[in-house]
Amino acid sequence: MKKINYSIRDTFGKALENIGKTNQKVVAISPDLKQATKLSYFFLKYPERSIETGIAEANAVGISAGLALSGLRPVLASFGAFLTGKNVEIRTSIAFNKAPVVLVGTHGGLIGPDGTTQAGLQDISIMRSMPNMLVIQPSTNNETKSALKYFLSKKNKDIVYLRISREITKEFFPKKYKFKIGKIIPVLDEYKDAYVFTSGPLLSNCFEAIKGIKGKKIGLGNLSSIKPIDIKSLRSIISKTSKIITFEDHTVYGGLGSAVNEAVNKLKCKVKIFNFGIDDIFTQSGSVPDLYKYYKLDEASIRKKIISCLNTFL
């Protein structure tokens, strides 16, 4: 695992700029947040394929739909909280019309001093409920780059919500990592005592937390493909473990944990599932490490929670 000093959103911005060279159909749309979402790289390089809508997300959604239905490949990026707040516009103009737009929601999770109104903490639930919409949360720089490349390949016509975190994350995957839709990527290949699912910046917190629990065999799966979910791997994992634990920096109502619950429920098995994330609350301002500690999603809290799950008798 390498230490790196650039964030997933930087990687997203740079990767998009690169893809713009080979795929002339890519168009970037920004409602006055291109510096924060890092669409700014693309805007500088390809002004003729960049659209600034002003602070008008609903219009940006509609413009993206029109572009997509004209054979172009629009990438609309804003804070996830603001973008997915335009639920009825995304639902009618994009999802219902099968307009192949790549929606990028940055600033997912506990984002820091800007506070809860800016933080994407319900975005996955909202987008997951929408027909025709895929929901992907890349966990590292290499995965972000590869996922973006996948969705912006010339043949791809998926409608996708990409949740991009604001923070610097550790790298788990090789440089030549190839993103595949609907796959759980095993990070720790153990099953006996429990298996943990997460994605995004919590992947490294979970990894470190598990590493600190001695004498137990606990697996870790990177669930970046939240919708569609990898039923096949899930079936195989639950046949080898008795406890599934999910972690997300998102409301527990309708997010990654719910996606796992729904899928496991279909598989009819006796595995016990524990879901952890943000409760039914609005969070607050604070430094990012303080927030993850406060809402019990830092490494130490995650470790405590896993241990308490291990000690729960079924």
Added chain:
Amino acid sequence: MTKLKKEFNKICSKVRRNIIEMLFSAGSGHPGSSLSTVEILVYLYFFQMKFKRKKKYDKFILSKGHAVPALYSVLLEKKLINRKLINKLRIIDSPLQGHPDMNYLKEIDFGTGALGQGLSAAIGFSIANKINKTSKNIYCILGDGELQEGQVWEAAMFIGSKKILDICTIIDNNKFQNELSVIDTLNMGNLKSKFTSFGFEVLKLDGHNFNQIKKSLNYFLNKKKRKKPLCIILNTIKGKGVKFMEHSGVWHSKKIENNDYLKSLKDIANNEKN
């Protein structure tokens, strides 16, 4: 009367008859809102928009999606959809969904139904014209009640600010919305000055008058002469062509019963004679 105008009137009557047939058969839908858009739709589909063989080249968005029976009725007269569908509005697996649906009917350029969204998509089509080096004209019809949606003004701001000339923004100003008149619901004040202040050139005309529609849509095509985006406000009558439905909000989405149906057809036939 010119030959063209005669032909136009004839098609409009047929379209009105189709609308009534469809809505009567469906047992639900929006008669008043459909009848007010007949003339503009007929003009657009029969005299204005470019077709390449049977495929439309220009783009059309019915942002007030609930008026879709009028659009289906025009497509029927234009022979773009099968006449058998006249009794298939709003029933299971039918191409004629209750609101425009691209998944069920390929003649629809943009599915709508949640109001306020069409004009933004029109901007997308217009920017795509530039990138794809095409020259499709884009026509978008909005209701006057629909203008209460904030997104419409986000789009209007964009069109005005960027001076987009290939979008024709058309308002079906029939003065009624779902429950009451527009004035009694949320008075929109002076629409012309609103659009003018957003950077549009605004034409106000009788939305049922062939010559006036023709003149304004010809003017739209004259992009060299125009310096500003065009907004056409059609002064229309809700329920136009069926006397007992006219000038009333009651028939926004009222079910057509058997006696209403017979009376409507009689009215349309009478109007045709005059």
